[in-house]
Amino acid sequence: MTQAPLQSTPLALIGAGHTHLVGLRRWRDRGFRPPAGSVLINPDPEAWYSGMMPGLLAGRYQPEDCAIALEPLCANLGIELVIGQLAELNADQRLLRLDDGRQYQAELLSLNIGSSPACLLQDGSLPVIPVKPFATLYRQWRLWRDGHAPVNLALAGAGPAAFELALALQASLPNSRISLIGSTPLLARHPSTLQRRALRLLHERGIDYQLDQLTGIRQGRLLLASGIELEGFDALVLATGAQPHACQQTSGLRCDPLGFIAVDSCLRSLSHSAILASGDCAKVPDSHHCGVHAVRQGQTLADNLQALLCQQPLQRYQPQSRTLALLDTSDGRALLSYGPLAAAGRWARWWKTWLDTRFISHHRIQ
Ligand SMILES: Cc1cc2nc3c(=O)[nH]c(=O)nc-3n(C[C@H](O)[C@H](O)[C@H](O)COP(=O)(O)OP(=O)(O)OC[C@H]3O[C@@H](n4cnc5c(N)ncnc54)[C@H](O)[C@@H]3O)c2cc1C
Structure with a gap:
């Protein structure tokens, strides 16, 4: 087999995660264009917005409402959109190999490839659908919705995504019995009043919550x-905590003990100064893995990539100590938490809808 020729690029953005989307939009608003030959590498031609996935699976949104086409945004900035997936990274040489064999050598590199649910030991005896990539989960959900719904569906996870998805699936697949299995108390990072309300909601909607750790399938x-x-389940949806992609762990980049890329407060790799990482794939000081933090890092990332390209000093990212969470309960309402505060109501869902649709319309370029 002949090897694909090596292409050089001044800047490779890998993954169209939330942080890169915000960064690209910032460059567009400021009139900054990265150097000719810059690339954005992503497996799909669009980026899904995770905050709207529960609404999509509850039947409230259409897929085109929740995804942002990347080509117009890239074209506007003179960036080439490369549809492909990073398979291997050599951080010392900044060499990228994609899953189809294409290779790039980048002067400056930014990783925003998200994470995947934790792996499970399994023998293939039960269909297992991870929540990411979203497109795969969405395809499976359509099959279920169109007449092939599982009688008993298990969901593994105890965080906001698992909670919202359980309620969304219950709303759109009323003949399926849904069970949630989590290794920690439900919504453990949120105020206890919200946790109790969430458990009550699951109970009212006929969803069991089992506090135990799923270790495998046999x-x-x-x-x-x-x-x-x-026993007796027909499928399992995996919405367990973020796990780093394998390609970053074998790259030579310094990672934290869990495998997330260790960066400083300027989002720069601790081991390789021409590589930046952000969002769920990175271990950013004082941040945790969630969409809100990934979005907030976007401005700093855009400014620092521009600063590195123009040999200017870098800025520090300052995470907010409290994060607003709005959880869609697929009944016209949402739960809200902010630090120790918790609330619920139709107004919270209205607020969530407003924030989500505003994000999409702000980042979508026609
Ligand atoms: C159902 C659901 C609902 C959620 N709701 C919320 C919420 O309301 N609020 C909140 O704060 N968080 C929420 N989250 C968490 C949130 O999705 C993540 O924290 C957030 O998406 C992380 O963003 P990111 O920028 O790191 O990357 P992501 O948004 O995960 O995007 C990563 C991108 O990289 C691409 N990619 C992956 N691997 C490769 C590769 N090898 N090469 C090239 N590209 C690659 C992917 O296709 C994707 O386009 C939710 C998660 C789920 C699953």
Whole structure:
């Protein structure tokens, strides 16, 4: 097999995550154009906005409402959109190999490839659908909605995504029995009043919450850390915590003990000064993995990439200590938490809808 020729690029943006989207929009608003030959590498021609996924799976949105086409944004900035997936990165040489064999050598590199749900030991006896990539989950959901719904559907996870998805799936697949299995108390990072309200909501909607750790699947049975084996499920949706992609762990980049790329407060790799990382794939000081933080890092990332290209000093990213969370409960309402505050109501869903649709319309270029 002949090897694809090596292409040089002054700037490679890898992954069209939330941070890169915000950064690209910032460059457009400021009239900054990255050097000719810059590339954005992403597996799909559009970027999905995770905040609207529960609304999509509840049947409230259409896919085109929740995705941003990348070509117009890239074309506007003179960036080439490369549809492909990073398979291998050599950080010392800033060499990228994509899954189809194409290779790039980048002078400056920015990674925003998100994360994937934790892997599970399994024997293939049960369909397992991870929440990311979203497009795969959406395709599966359409099959379920169009007449092939599972009788018993399990969801693994205890965070906001698992909670929202359980309620969304219950709303759109009323004949399926949904069970949620989480290794920590439900919504453990949120105020206890919100946790209790969330548990009550699940109970009212007929969704079981089992506090136990899913460790694997054998012969169609879900194996739990307590020794319990659950049977009778037709499929499992994995919405467990963020796990780093393998390609970043073998790259030579310094990573934290979990495998996330270690960066300083300027979003610059601690081991390779011409590589930046942001969002869920990175370990950013004082930030945790969620869409809100990924979005907030966008401005600093755009400014610092521009500063590196123009040999200017870098800025520090200052995360806010409190994060606003709005969780769609697929019944016309949403739960809200902000630091120790918790609330719920139709107004919270209205607010969430407003914020989500504003994000999409702001980043979409016709
Ligand atoms: C259902 C659901 C609902 C959620 N709701 C919320 C919410 O309301 N609020 C909140 O704060 N957080 C929410 N989250 C968490 C949020 O999705 C993530 O924290 C956020 O998406 C992380 O953004 P990111 O910028 O790191 O990358 P992502 O948005 O995950 O995007 C990564 C991009 O990189 C691409 N990519 C992946 N691998 C490669 C590769 N090898 N090469 C090239 N490109 C690659 C992907 O295709 C994708 O386009 C939710 C998550 C889920 C699953």
